[in-house]
Amino acid sequence: MAALWRSYQRLMAQHPWKVQILTAGTLVGVGDVISQQLVERRGLGGHSSGRTLKMVAIGFGFVGPVVGGWYQLLDRLIPGTTKMVALKKMALDQGGFAPCFLGCFLATAGALNGLSAEENWAKIRRDYPDALLTNYYLWPAVQIANFYFIPLNHRLAVVQVVAVVWNSYLSWKANQL
Numbered sequence: 001m002a003a004l005w006r007s008y009q010r011l012m013a014q015h016p017w018k019v020q021i022l023t024a025g026t027l028v029g030v031g032d033v034i035s036q037q038l039v040e041r042r043g044l045g046g047h048s049s050g051r052t053l054k055m056v057a058i059g060f061g062f063v064g065p066v067v068g069g070w071y072q073l074l075d076r077l078i079p080g081t082t083k084m085v086a087l088k089k090m091a092l093d094q095g096g097f098a099p100c101f102l103g104c105f106l107a108t109a110g111a112l113n114g115l116s117a118e119e120n121w122a123k124i125r126r127d128y129p130d131a132l133l134t135n136y137y138l139w140p141a142v143q144i145a146n147f148y149f150i151p152l153n154h155r156l157a158v159v160q161v162v163a164v165v166w167n168s169y170l171s172w173k174a175n176q177l
Contacts, residue, residue, distance in 0.1 A: 012153055020156040021064030027160040028059025031167020039172050054112045055171055062108055068156045070097055075152050086148035093143050098135055103128060109174035127173050138166060 012019045032055035036042045070093075078088050106127060110120035142162050150158050160167075 008157075012157075016153045017068065020068045020153075021060055023157050024064030024067065024160050025056050025060030027164055028063055028167050028171075029053075029056035031055070031164050032171040034164065035168040035171040035175075039168060051171075051175060054109070055167075058105070058108055058112065059167075062105065063160075064156070066101065066104075067159065070101075071152060071155045074147075081148060083148060086144050089147040090140055090143040093147075094136065094140050098139060099132060102131055102135060105170065106131065106174055109170075113175065127176070131170070131173050134169065135166075138162075 008019070029052055032052045033047075036047050036051070037044075042048070074089055074092065074097075078085055078092065103124060106124050107120060110123050115123060142159065146155050146158055
């Protein structure tokens, strides 16, 4: 396990952007597998590989680049690693970024699921308030720890490991049609 971690750190040092995006895409896919198998109890025969691939695509094409870029911007906007800086970053993250990101995530998932614009908007209006409230149960504490203890290049990976549970929830929420 230690060798795997060292390899990951070496790759992160050599190709931080690529590794962050690959990590995010992979872990969004893992979240969908967990959602289908443990939450929805579909079993292997009922597993939708197409849905998992859509979620992986959202991770690679949306979650990884957007969240990774956000963390870089946030570090430029509010530099430092003190407790007060971590609190400010968390407030901006949860007050500004999270509500926008969540809406865009649900819209992207709806579009990839083939919903019309009207159906997608109705689904967002139905699911967004509950998803945002659930977000606030989990992410403020995680983000304060993330911004205070974790170096910038590892923040997306740390968040995505925690987000395996969150991605399972989001996958379930986004795919309730």
